[in-house]
Amino acid sequence: MLHNQRDIELHLPTAASSPAIILCRPQMGENIGSTARAMLNFQLKDLRIVAPRDGWPNERAEATASGALENMPPVKVFETLEDAISDLNFTIATSARRRDMVKPVYNPANAMEELLERASKAQRIGIVFGAERTGLTNDELSLCQALMMFPTNPEFASLNLAQSVLLSAYEWDKCANNKNYNSHSAPDLDMNDSTPSLQSEVTTFIERLENDLEDRRFFRTPEMKPTMMVNIRNIFTRSDVTDQEIRTLHGILSALRGNKTAK
Amino acid sequence: MLHNQRDIELHLPTAASSPAIILCRPQMGENIGSTARAMLNFQLKDLRIVAPRDGWPNERAEATASGALENMPPVKVFETLEDAISDLNFTIATSARRRDMVKPVYNPANAMEELLERASKAQRIGIVFGAERTGLTNDELSLCQALMMFPTNPEFASLNLAQSVLLSAYEWDKCANNKNYNSHSAPDLDMNDSTPSLQSEVTTFIERLENDLEDRRFFRTPEMKPTMMVNIRNIFTRSDVTDQEIRTLHGILSALRGNKTAK
Numbered sequence: 001m002l003h004n005q006r007d008i009e010l011h012l013p014t015a016a017s018s019p020a021i022i023l024c025r026p027q028m029g030e031n032i033g034s035t036a037r038a039m040l041n042f043q044l045k046d047l048r049i050v051a052p053r054d055g056w057p058n059e060r061a062e063a064t065a066s067g068a069l070e071n072m073p074p075v076k077v078f079e080t081l082e083d084a085i086s087d088l089n090f091t092i093a094t095s096a097r098r099r100d101m102v103k104p105v106y107n108p109a110n111a112m113e114e115l116l117e118r119a120s121k122a123q124r125i126g127i128v129f130g131a132e133r134t135g136l137t138n139d140e141l142s143l144c145q146a147l148m149m150f151p152t153n154p155e156f157a158s159l160n161l162a163q164s165v166l167l168s169a170y171e172w173d174k175c176a177n178n179k180n181y182n183s184h185s186a187p188d189l190d191m192n193d194s195t196p197s198l199q200s201e202v203t204t205f206i207e208r209l210e211n212d213l214e215d216r217r218f219f220r221t222p223e224m225k226p227t228m229m230v231n232i233r234n235i236f237t238r239s240d241v242t243d244q245e246i247r248t249l250h251g252i253l254s255a256l257r258g259n260k261t262a263k
Numbered sequence: 264m265l266h267n268q269r270d271i272e273l274h275l276p277t278a279a280s281s282p283a284i285i286l287c288r289p290q291m292g293e294n295i296g297s298t299a300r301a302m303l304n305f306q307l308k309d310l311r312i313v314a315p316r317d318g319w320p321n322e323r324a325e326a327t328a329s330g331a332l333e334n335m336p337p338v339k340v341f342e343t344l345e346d347a348i349s350d351l352n353f354t355i356a357t358s359a360r361r362r363d364m365v366k367p368v369y370n371p372a373n374a375m376e377e378l379l380e381r382a383s384k385a386q387r388i389g390i391v392f393g394a395e396r397t398g399l400t401n402d403e404l405s406l407c408q409a410l411m412m413f414p415t416n417p418e419f420a421s422l423n424l425a426q427s428v429l430l431s432a433y434e435w436d437k438c439a440n441n442k443n444y445n446s447h448s449a450p451d452l453d454m455n456d457s458t459p460s461l462q463s464e465v466t467t468f469i470e471r472l473e474n475d476l477e478d479r480r481f482f483r484t485p486e487m488k489p490t491m492m493v494n495i496r497n498i499f500t501r502s503d504v505t506d507q508e509i510r511t512l513h514g515i516l517s518a519l520r521g522n523k524t525a526k
Binding site for chain 2: 033034037038040041043063067068071077082085086087088089090103125138139141142143144145150151152153155156157158159160162163164165166170172177196197198199200203226229230233234237
């Protein structure tokens, strides 16, 4: 397990100093439930909602939370955003578009670095999300210290509410628990500049092989066949076979079939 | 706009070489629609579904897609995963848990680097997602060259289907369009090791200021007041005022009020 310089400098925060997620005037219970699930997927547990349209608790939220609400502290409900963030030191507001305000604007990764740095200094932090249709009002935005924008498709920019919470939670976890995201080193298979074959060519070969193996009674019992076919397919998909190799394999099968005929 | 070494080496792919998203046996139309929306949020447009439980087209999918389905090429429907990936060179399967198979396992960022590198060599690529409850079968997994796992909370690991598509689309866009994610440099405000005040202290100060300004008839018309209050709040939230500064500001207000009384 690697600790990079950043981890050491920042004294990784405990769960208590993870950001609170604050939903302003959420309209759909489904989105509140999906938000809770997305938060718990990445270890965030402090969910606050301001003036939910349909009140709280909410059955639709429970349905889409998939058990998340029972596995985190009770959701806190507030009447105003001022109340919801009164115990926090630093909050970042989310927006799908630039606003006519002088605020620092972060992308998600930068925002989480800023939040993590503050959390490491024992500041209490939060991320604020607006209502589904309208986003945050200028009043609400003016209560937050900074703005975070997701670099979405300019022609289709609006993220679903729970989706933008998910991206925030994911980037937070990535930033705070860096080690989880660097444990893999890419496999080093030298392809010698050849192209992996199309899947249809692999499928054709494997079907032919399966038929030939059936002919030869390779599958000792019908019960064993599915597992054996999975193992066989894995050999060829894992190894990224090239066009040339597929031709070679067909040649091998033809040769073996020839053997059988010759017997 | 910065081009880093990687951009230059890889010859950034055109839209045509972005990954296809393949959903195997999706159960809920809502998730198919949310998937389409998440894809288009990050410029992915090749959606393929294998044996959708409720058939296709699907009204619930259209409702949650928020217009995405009309703004991308028609969804392709297949009977089997083999058919759905037959024109692709390289596919990565997603899984919430380790499988007992010899496959390279990527985290999302590494997976996208691998996909981007292959796309830059004119390979056609895809990401494969399993059914909501069960994920991908071993049969389906064995058709893919590699596995991608999201480093979720081990005690609450299961991502919603559309949420895992979103994270993939986001990481793809981040990897393929690196420049969008590095345009911001963090603001450099020297806090001299002091702590930003709690939001409640800022709120208290601003309410007091508002009252004093009302007294002084600062707001020339009632219509102008909301905008002016937004602008005023922004001054104090943007500047990350410290405890000490809040005390100073209260002192200033008291002094000004004193002035008024003196007049």
